[in-house]
Amino acid sequence: MPSNKSVSDAPITQFINCRILRDNELQREDLWVREGRILDPEKLFFDEQGYADKRVDCEGSIIAPGFIDVQINGGYGIDFSQASENVSDGVSFVAKKILEHGVTSFCPTLVTSPPEVYHKVTVSFLSVLPQVKVHDGGPHGAGVLGFHLEGPFISAEKKGAHPEKYLRTFKSGGLEDLMEVYGSLDDVAIVTLAPELPGSQSVVRELSRRGITVSLGHSAADLSQAEEAVQHGATFITHLFNAMLPFHHRDPGIVGLLTSDRIPAGRTVYYGMIADGIHTNPAALRIAHRAHPSGLVLVTDAITAMGLPPGRHTLGQQVIEIQGLHAYVAGTKTLSGSIATMDMCVRHFKQASGCSVQEALEAASLHPAQLLGISHKKGKLDYGSDADLVLLDEGLNVKATYISGEEETGPPVPSYMIDMVLMD
Amino acid sequence: MKLIILNDYDQASEWAAKYIRNKILQFSPGPNKYFTLGLPTGKSTPLGCYKKLIEYYKNGALSFQYVKTFNMDEYVGLPRDHPESYHSFMWNNFFKHIDIKAENTHILDGNAADLQAECDAFEKKITAAGGFSIGPDGHIAFNEPGSSLVSRTRVKTLAKDTIMANARFFDGDLSKVPTMALTLGVGTVEDWKIVALGLQLIFSLSSFSLTEIDYFSLLSSLAVIWKFDLWWSCNLQIPGTCRGGAEGA
Numbered sequence: 001m002p003s004n005k006s007v008s009d010a011p012i013t014q015f016i017n018c019r020i021l022r023d024n025e026l027q028r029e030d031l032w033v034r035e036g037r038i039l040d041p042e043k044l045f046f047d048e049q050g051y052a053d054k055r056v057d058c059e060g061s062i063i064a065p066g067f068i069d070v071q072i073n074g075g076y077g078i079d080f081s082q083a084s085e086n087v088s089d090g091v092s093f094v095a096k097k098i099l100e101h102g103v104t105s106f107c108p109t110l111v112t113s114p115p116e117v118y119h120k121v122t123v124s125f126l127s128v129l130p131q132v133k134v135h136d137g138g139p140h141g142a143g144v145l146g147f148h149l150e151g152p153f154i155s156a157e158k159k160g161a162h163p164e165k166y167l168r169t170f171k172s173g174g175l176e177d178l179m180e181v182y183g184s185l186d187d188v189a190i191v192t193l194a195p196e197l198p199g200s201q202s203v204v205r206e207l208s209r210r211g212i213t214v215s216l217g218h219s220a221a222d223l224s225q226a227e228e229a230v231q232h233g234a235t236f237i238t239h240l241f242n243a244m245l246p247f248h249h250r251d252p253g254i255v256g257l258l259t260s261d262r263i264p265a266g267r268t269v270y271y272g273m274i275a276d277g278i279h280t281n282p283a284a285l286r287i288a289h290r291a292h293p294s295g296l297v298l299v300t301d302a303i304t305a306m307g308l309p310p311g312r313h314t315l316g317q318q319v320i321e322i323q324g325l326h327a328y329v330a331g332t333k334t335l336s337g338s339i340a341t342m343d344m345c346v347r348h349f350k351q352a353s354g355c356s357v358q359e360a361l362e363a364a365s366l367h368p369a370q371l372l373g374i375s376h377k378k379g380k381l382d383y384g385s386d387a388d389l390v391l392l393d394e395g396l397n398v399k400a401t402y403i404s405g406e407e408e409t410g411p412p413v414p415s416y417m418i419d420m421v422l423m424d
Numbered sequence: 425m426k427l428i429i430l431n432d433y434d435q436a437s438e439w440a441a442k443y444i445r446n447k448i449l450q451f452s453p454g455p456n457k458y459f460t461l462g463l464p465t466g467k468s469t470p471l472g473c474y475k476k477l478i479e480y481y482k483n484g485a486l487s488f489q490y491v492k493t494f495n496m497d498e499y500v501g502l503p504r505d506h507p508e509s510y511h512s513f514m515w516n517n518f519f520k521h522i523d524i525k526a527e528n529t530h531i532l533d534g535n536a537a538d539l540q541a542e543c544d545a546f547e548k549k550i551t552a553a554g555g556f557s558i559g560p561d562g563h564i565a566f567n568e569p570g571s572s573l574v575s576r577t578r579v580k581t582l583a584k585d586t587i588m589a590n591a592r593f594f595d596g597d598l599s600k601v602p603t604m605a606l607t608l609g610v611g612t613v614e615d616w617k618i619v620a621l622g623l624q625l626i627f628s629l630s631s632f633s634l635t636e637i638d639y640f641s642l643l644s645s646l647a648v649i650w651k652f653d654l655w656w657s658c659n660l661q662i663p664g665t666c667r668g669g670a671e672g673a
Contacts, residue, residue, distance in 0.1 A: 030520075040505075041520065042505065042511075042512065042515045042516075042520070043505065045515060045519060045520070045526045046504065046511060046515070046526065048526075049525075049526035049527045050526070051526075
């Protein structure tokens with residue numbers, strides 16, 4: 001039907017034969033998109049007497065808001081923390097590839113590094129290649145929501161794979177330490193720190209004041225230290241269970257935040273969960289989910305080796321061996337990080353927790369959007385939200401990914417780029 | 425007039441929908457010859473009929489491309505996108521499922537600056553469209569018992585019973601229920617050539633609800649005067665069914 005629009009000439013797309021995730025349920029409704037946003041068809045009908053220009057037959061697919069990955073260290077041979085000249089090329093490359101996993105927005109994550117790396121990455125983005133600042137997604141790949149700076153203000157005891165020599169404490173009074181190490185906070189979305197470090201309270205307050213999400217992780221804090229940090233503004237837990245004190249029934253530690261009664265009213269504490277079946281025992285995943293289902297945020301915490309084929313790969317200083325979903329330090333059984341993709345995590349989470357399709361999808365879209373305070377435009381299919389969509393089949397396999405209403409899962413980037421990076 | 429009493433709500437809905445479908449198909453509407461349909465709202469009465477009509481459209485048996493619709497009523501002062509507005513009702517329960525064109529649908533605007541002018545303009549649109557091919561299937565809008573038989577489209581204050589009955593759609597909060605509505609007049613109905621009506625009545629053993637009887641009286645008088653058919657579905661509150669038919673003058 002030809003369009004008849006008095007308000008705008010922009011083309012309107014109508015997704016039909018689909019089930020959409022809206023208001024916490026899967027509804028049998030058409031989805032309308034105009035100018036990159038979800039459109040209200042009733043207003044279109046009565047106010048503009050308008051129709052769709054283009055119809056996309058989804059053949060019964062599920063449409064969910066595009067996935068949001070708030071912890072991803074790299075992939076396809078790219079390591080965001082490697083100080084190299086073409087950092088933004090690396091971020092762009094990964095941004096393009098993760099579209100295939102249904103991810104439409106992400107926070108490139110930097111692990112504990114020396115100040116030069118942070119300065120190069122955060123400041124260079126501003127001066128050399130401005131397009132890899134915080135920006136929306138599109139044909140070039142998933143949108144960058146801001147960096148996730150995991151460290152260096154973390155606990156030596158719980159550093160995990162982070163290099164000890166670059167760990168830092170707050171000795172100059174908080175904000176000065178941050179600026180000295182990071183260089184700039186302009187494009188930072190999340191900072192992970194250990195709240196038991198002296199002087200952390202003012203840092204948590206200052207970061208929260210600037211709208212940066214403060215996450216507790218790589219920490220040996222007890223529950224009351226964690227609760228105090230939450231009261232100062234912390235709202236996230238980095239990969240629950242990993243790199244923190246284990247749950248103890250007389251001091252639950254950071255894990256106890258899931259059921260703490262000292263969380264300020266109206267605030268939710270969210271927690272990242274690597275649901276690859278390897279980093280967290282499914283029983284532990286279920287305990288966390290059942291204790292606090294609305295706070296669960298699926299993250300990949302993917303490393304450089306994600307997306308690479310099975311076998312041995314030399315990545316930076318390490319040789320990694322990929323066997324199925326496991327990435328080991330070559331020749332050992334030591335895990336070197338996660339390589340599950342976001343859609344794999346969604347499927348595994350659903351299967352392991354027994355949750356509904358809606359809950360599994362919300363853990364990868366709505367909850368991270370709420371965590372970052374952007375749920376007014378991302379993570380939902382409400383009228384006015386950005387039309388970042390993922391089309392899935394019944395088994396939650398990705399069929400297509402859309403950013404701002406345009407289909408973006410085009411042909412994969414040529415593989416010679418992988419060889420180019422590995423040759424560094 | 426024919427008085428046809430059917431077993432239950434679903435049967436009455438299907439009868440009414442088939443009647444409308446057949447009338448549209450017989451009429452053979454086209455770009456120069458539109459079929460004009462008068463439509464009611466209401467969660468209890470016309471919903472079943474709309475569902476059936478949508479089914480006929482989805483089966484390919486019926487198209488609404490050359491059908492014009494005029495709704496009978498709309499609340500005054502309720503935002504158009506309020507979930508209980510009749511605009512929302514029509515969009516969600518009928519328009520969005522069929523191939524009707526937006527410009528061919530007409531619903532009174534309960535937020536117009538000059539309500540009576542809105543009503544007059546609406547009557548003129550009905551006349552310009554050539555009057556109704558079929559009038560409302562469902563009920564008689566907000567013409568409460570006691571309405572003048574020659575009334576036209578106008579603003580009506582709703583009867584207390586109606587407001588109380590509507591409260592359940594507004595979270596049980598009486599203060600949220602609109603107290604006024606715009607409605608097609610009983611006299612406007614006179615202009616309809618054929619009218620089909622179906623209505624659900626509940627007779628209790630011990631007493632008859634006065635409101636239902638008033639509606640029944642009003643409708644049967646109209647039916648006799650203007651020679652239209654009535655379908656009733658009838659629920660008795662004792663086990664058993666009510667079946668039958670009657671012919672009238």
